[in-house]
Amino acid sequence: MSAFHQLGAGLGLRGEHYAQALACSGQGLWFEVHPENYMVGGPRLAWLERIAERHPLSLHGVSLSLAADAAPDEANLQRLRVLVERVQPLLISEHLAWSSWRGQYHPDLLPFPRSHAALARITENIQRTQEALGRRIAIENPSHYVRLEGHDWGEIEFLTELALRTGCGLLLDVNNVHVSAHNLGFDAMRYLDLFPAAAILEIHLAGHSHDEGGQLLIDSHDAPVAEPVWALYEHLIQRIGPIPTLIERDDHLPAFDVLQAERHRAQAILNLAQVTP
Structure with a gap:
């Protein structure tokens, strides 16, 4: 079995949990980081290299701005x-979004109309990235807060075509x-049922919050994974089988053991899928 296929449930790694991450072990355990925090050297890179000696790694980028007009x-x-x-990561991923314009970087992952022109541009940008890295990357489906006009493609069809091209x-x-299903009013379960299973390299689970008015859900990564998300995940894994799954937490960090408990829950769902005919 390849190293990739041994990946189970992993954790987003933060500096506060470095010592615990270095010391811990577990079935299928791996860690994911944002590469932007480690590309300038220094102590962070040194301890990431130590983690890489003990655990598989994934790099989840936030700055390539693949949907930009450049x-x-x-x-x-x-x-x-x-x-x-x-550090030889087993997985590399980026977002289906743009975050830079004329050399200026923005702190948000911004949306775009899924037009024919955007498909051609993002296809070229993904190809450039994969050629530059010498590696295959994975592209993440975005979260949505408002409806945009000008789409020529549905989101799943757009992502599927990117993978094909x-x-x-x-x-x-x-x-x-x-x-997104809550904010835009579509069926989350149907979305998962239509998503192309063969192209999925990684799954993310995270918590969310509400806006001040209580109307929108915000992909804030500052809370435990919500029960409706766990239900969607179980349904997905029953359909497609075990896929490397990450617990994301970027803010309001709890104790490492709390995150480990969420990881164990995801691992149990993956294990059940491995033995269910």
Whole structure:
């Protein structure tokens, strides 16, 4: 069995939990980081290398801006390649969004109309990225808060076509599906049933919050995974089988043991899928 196929449930790694992450073990355990935090060297990179000696790693980027009306920044790609070669991650992923404009980086992952022109541009940007890294990447489905006009493609069809044209994989974020379904009024379970299983390389689970008015769900990654998201995840795994699954937590970090408990819950669902005929 390949190293990739031994991946089970993993955790997003934060500096506060470095010592516990280094010392812990568990069936299928792996860790994911944002590469932007490690591409400049220093103590962070040193401890990431120590983690990589003991655990499989995944790099989940937030800055390539693949949906921008421009090619990815070459210097940024080269820094990412150096990190990839240094820590040898089993997975590399990015978002279906844009976050930079004319050299200025924004702190948000911004939406775009899924037009024919956008499909061609993002296809080229993914191909450039994969060629620069010498690796296949996975693209994550976005979370949505308002309806945009100008779509030529449905989201699942758009992601499927990207995978067909570029050979990339897909990262299915179940919390994003739940948040978007609530905000835009579509059926989250049907979305998961239509999502192309063969292209999925990774799954994300995370918590969310409400806006001040209580109307919108926000993909905030600052709370435990909600029960409706767990239900969607179980349904998905029953349909497609076990896929490497990450517990994401970026804010209001609890104790490491609390995150481990969520990881164990996801691992149990993956294990059940392995033995269910």
